[in-house]
Every structure is written in structure tokens, then in C-alpha cells.
Amino acid sequence: MDKMKLLPYEVPIYEGIKAGKKISQIAGEQNEENGSTFARVKRMIDLGFMTREGQPKKYKYHVVDKPYVVVEIRKTEDINIPTFEDKYLNDLVNVSLSEENLRFLRENKDLLSRSQLAEKLGISKLELNQVMNKTGIVQKRKSNGDGT
Incomplete structure (x- = not known):
């Protein structure tokens, strides 16, 4: 099984969501603005590392339970974005x-x-x-x- 390649700032988000924390709580622990954490979460969803369900302001986030490695730089070929027909x-x-x-x-x-x-x-x-x-x-x- 391929391992996900997470950047260092994505690991606390991934582990926090896995532990059941809210994004605002994770942002507070990282001393970051909510906006940058939310933007990172959105990117992680786009990359398939996490999923989101529910309605706005009541979203529930879940991590994709796969092993990961921490990388300093994620190369384009490392990104496996799912494609879909619109x-x-x-x-x-x-x-x-x-x-x-x-x-x-x-x-x-x-x-x-x-x-x-x-x-x-x-x-x-x-x-x-x-x-x-x-x-x-x-x-x-x-x-x-x-x-x-």
C-alpha cells in the first residue's frame, strides 16, 4: 500500500482530526489563524488525505486511515488527486x-x-x-x- 506523503504542517492537522479534535482547536494549538488551517484542511481533502461530510458550519472531518510519511517537499508525481467526470x-x-x-x-x-x-x-x-x-x-x- 502506498503511503501518503504529508508535509510537516499537515501532520498536526491529520493527527488532530484523527483524535477527534475540531479544526479551530487544532489551529489554536498551532498558534495559527483559523483561515490558514482551514485552507490546509481543504487542500488535504482535495489530495484525498481527509474527507468531509455534512452541512457548512456542521461539517464532520475524517482522516483516510492509511500510513503516511513526512516529507519536506511533496513532488507533483507524489500527488494522486482523484479525477471525476463532471x-x-x-x-x-x-x-x-x-x-x-x-x-x-x-x-x-x-x-x-x-x-x-x-x-x-x-x-x-x-x-x-x-x-x-x-x-x-x-x-x-x-x-x-x-x-x-
């Missing part, structure tokens, strides 16, 4: 409209709001923005009546 991001990148829908968009872009256009086209507003960016379709800014 279906929603792929859908957004690959969104397209038919010629008929593009014609409708060009004809109505200045008559309807983006929310209305997205609804009529059957896509999300985010997808509409992506299509408009890809095709170069620009919507005129509506004025507030005061010249702005």
Missing part, C-alpha cells in the same frame, strides 16, 4: 442550438430578457450565456431611463 460542465461546454433556435435568439435578443430567452429555448440561463459567448451574439444593454 457531467454538468461537459453539458455546458457542449451546449448548442439548432439553426432555427439561433435565428430565434438573434431576432429576439434585444426584445426579451435572458431569462425569458432561456425559457423559450428550453435551456438554462447559464447555457444561454455560453451559446451567446460562443456565437458572438451580443444583447443590447437596457437603460434605466436615466441615461445609464
